[in-house]
Amino acid sequence: KMSAQEDGAYPRLNAELMNSGNYAGNIVSLVGCVESFDGRVVQFKCADGGVINAMAEADFAVSTGGFAEFVGAVNEDNSLQLFVTRELPSDMDLEVYNQMLTQVIHNPKFAEYGFVSAPVATNEMAE
Amino acid sequence: MNFGMDYQGAGGGMGDTGGGYQAQSGGGGGNTPAKTRKSYDEQTLIPVTARMVLSATSNSNNIDGGTGSLCLPDGRELYQIKLVGAVRSYEVQSTNVNFEIEDGTGLVEAKMWVDDNTDCTAVQQLRDAVCKDHIYIKLVGQVKDYGGKLNIVAYSVRPITNANELTHHMLEVVHSGQVSKHADSIVAPLASNHTSMGVGFGAGGGTMPMGGGGGGMALEASNSGGGGGGDIQEEVALYIKREGEHADVGASVAACIQSFAGQYTEPQVRQAIDRLASEGLIYSTINEENYKYAQ
Numbered sequence: 001k002m003s004a005q006e007d008g009a010y011p012r013l014n015a016e017l018m019n020s021g022n023y024a025g026n027i028v029s030l031v032g033c034v035e036s037f038d039g040r041v042v043q044f045k046c047a048d049g050g051v052i053n054a055m056a057e058a059d060f061a062v063s064t065g066g067f068a069e070f071v072g073a074v075n076e077d078n079s080l081q082l083f084v085t086r087e088l089p090s091d092m093d094l095e096v097y098n099q100m101l102t103q104v105i106h107n108p109k110f111a112e113y114g115f116v117s118a119p120v121a122t123n124e125m126a127e
Numbered sequence: 128m129n130f131g132m133d134y135q136g137a138g139g140g141m142g143d144t145g146g147g148y149q150a151q152s153g154g155g156g157g158n159t160p161a162k163t164r165k166s167y168d169e170q171t172l173i174p175v176t177a178r179m180v181l182s183a184t185s186n187s188n189n190i191d192g193g194t195g196s197l198c199l200p201d202g203r204e205l206y207q208i209k210l211v212g213a214v215r216s217y218e219v220q221s222t223n224v225n226f227e228i229e230d231g232t233g234l235v236e237a238k239m240w241v242d243d244n245t246d247c248t249a250v251q252q253l254r255d256a257v258c259k260d261h262i263y264i265k266l267v268g269q270v271k272d273y274g275g276k277l278n279i280v281a282y283s284v285r286p287i288t289n290a291n292e293l294t295h296h297m298l299e300v301v302h303s304g305q306v307s308k309h310a311d312s313i314v315a316p317l318a319s320n321h322t323s324m325g326v327g328f329g330a331g332g333g334t335m336p337m338g339g340g341g342g343g344m345a346l347e348a349s350n351s352g353g354g355g356g357g358d359i360q361e362e363v364a365l366y367i368k369r370e371g372e373h374a375d376v377g378a379s380v381a382a383c384i385q386s387f388a389g390q391y392t393e394p395q396v397r398q399a400i401d402r403l404a405s406e407g408l409i410y411s412t413i414n415e416e417n418y419k420y421a422q
Contacts, residue, residue, distance in 0.1 A: 008177060008215065008234025029231055067290055069213070069263075086213050086261045092290030100294050110301050112200065114178020114232030 004120050010071065011116045012105050014098055015050020023074045025122035030080065031069045031088070031097055034062050042082065044070065047098035054080040061085070067092040165206060172207045172267070174299040175199070178232035180208065180279065185272050197270050197277075203307055208279070209267045210235075211287065211296035217258050224258060226284070228266070236278040237266060256286050263287045265296070359391050363399040367409050368420035377412045377419030 010027045017023070018030065030052060032044035042054045042062075054070055060082070062068045067090055072082040105115045183197040183205055197205040212230035226237040241254060257264050268281035287293065366386060370378035384396045391399075400418065403409045409418045 006233060008229030008232070010231055012231055084261055086263060088263065088290040088293075089288065090290070093294070096291065097294045100297055104297060104301055113300050113304060114176040114182070115297075116231065 005116075009114070009116050011119065012101055013046075014048035014101055015046040015052050016048055017101075017106070018046070018052055018074065018080075019050065019078050021078060023119045024076055024078070025074060026119050027071065027073050027083070028080070029069055029071045031067070031092070031094070033092075033094065034064050034066050034068065036064060037062075041079075042070075044068075045094075047094040047101060052078075052080060054082040056082045056085070062087050066090065067094075169204065170206050171204070172209060173199070173203060173205065174296060174303050175208045175210055176232040176297070176300055177210065177212060177228065177230050177235040179300070180210070180235050180270050181233050181277055183270055183272075183277055197272060201304060201308065203304075205270050207267060207269055207282075209265065209296075210279070211263065211265045211293055213263050214257065214260055216260060219258060224254065226257075226264075226266075226281070228264070228279075237268065237281045237284070238278060239268075239281040239284055253285055257284045263293060265292060359387075359395055360399045360402055362387070363396060364403055364408055364420065367400075367403075367418050371409075371419040375412070376417045378417065380416045380418065 005027055010029050011017075011023065012029045012031070013023065014030065018028070030044070030046055032046045032052065035043045035045055035051065037043075037056065037060055039058055040055065042056045042060055043051055044054065045051050054072060055075070062085060067088040069086040069088060070080060070082055071084040071086070072080045075081055104110055106117045108117070111117065179199055182200050184200070185197055199205060210228065210230065212228040212235075215227040215229045215234060217227070218225045223241055224239045226239070228235050228237055239254070243251070246254075264284050264286055266279065266281045266285075267283040268279045270277055271280050363383060366383050367378045370382065380397070380400060383400070384393045387396055400409070404411065404418065407421060409420055411418055
């Protein structure tokens with residue numbers, strides 16, 4: 001379904017990039033801090049401070065205040081359909097991560113290191 | 128300078144001294160006679176992303192399917208690599224554990240040999256700690272090419288203990304790559320006040336936490352911002368480079384001080400020389416009063 005994205009290769013995003021709407025249909029990764037989970041929707045604060053909603057399974061296990069990487073598909077409304085949650089130690093410095101995102105990962109100058117920045121056009125938007 | 132590595136015969140540029148494994152051919156006994164052990168200078172440990180591993184290409188002489196030397200797209204030869212990524216899957220077998228590791232740039236396979244008979248408890252515990260899906264690990268190993276498929280033979284796999292290891296690793300990947308590209312043009316990191324500069328590793332000024340003096344500036348660039356500590360170092364380095372070529376003993380410190388009289392004081396010049404020497408950009412020759420520029 002996610003067409004041309006290579007296995008294991010996905011853009012790392014923050015809320016601003018996510019909300020740009022450019023990544024709809026792509027598999028992406030966001031790192032953030034869990035703010036709430038109501039059994040269905042996880043709200044987490046991203047590296048740039050913006051909040052993103054993710055549709056999770058009932059067994060989502062990261063507690064509020066915990067850090068994790070969330071990998072999933074971007075929905076039309078810029079929420080995340082969560083596939084994988086990777087819990088991270090609580091000493092995560094989100095500000096540094098955000099600077100890395102904006103100045104390194106999404107800097108075309110460093111694309112040679114394999115970072116994925118551009119979204120992949122997906123044709124199968126009709127579900 | 129030789130840091131005492133010569134118990135093995137020869138470090139980088141020592142020529143034919145000692146019975147080193149650096150000698151041509153016949154090294155390392157037995158079934159792969161064409162394989163010569165790399166010198167210490169070539170035994171690098173390079174931080175990489177999965178994409179970089181997958182993009183490595185083989186040099187010629189790909190013998191045995193596993194002994195051809197591999198190169199990154201930027202030309203750096205691979206010896207050992209380190210990588211931070213998440214375990215996508217793992218498979219425990221009797222003699223090894225196979226991992227699939229992904230880091231957002233690609234998916235790469237890694238194999239870690241195990242020996243339950245000789246591995247101590249701590250090793251087994253560490254192995255148990257990494258055999259979990261969706262945890263971030265750091266691995267050190269070598270990239271091998273088996274029949275065109277690249278994978279990693281891992282010597283060390285351990286869970287990350289600090290969440291910033293991921294960020295740090297990505298930054299280190301880029302930093303290491305950029306340094307190797309610009310090695311010829313880096314003079315010295317600035318001591319303080321990153322005034323303008325702008326020629327960082329894509330960061331522009333001192334806003335990036337990893338910045339701290341990492342700005343590489345071409346030796347010929349003269350428009351450094353303001354009269355900071357970087358100016359005098361650059362000028363002294365230029366002087367030593369220029370004057371040092373006239374004599375085997377290099378440039379004299381006294382002459383250098385004299386040439387900057389009125390501009391910089393003697394303590395300032397001496398301090399600049401000390402800094403340049405500690406960074407390896409200049410080296411003393413017959414005594415501490417004569418220096419040459421390291422090419």
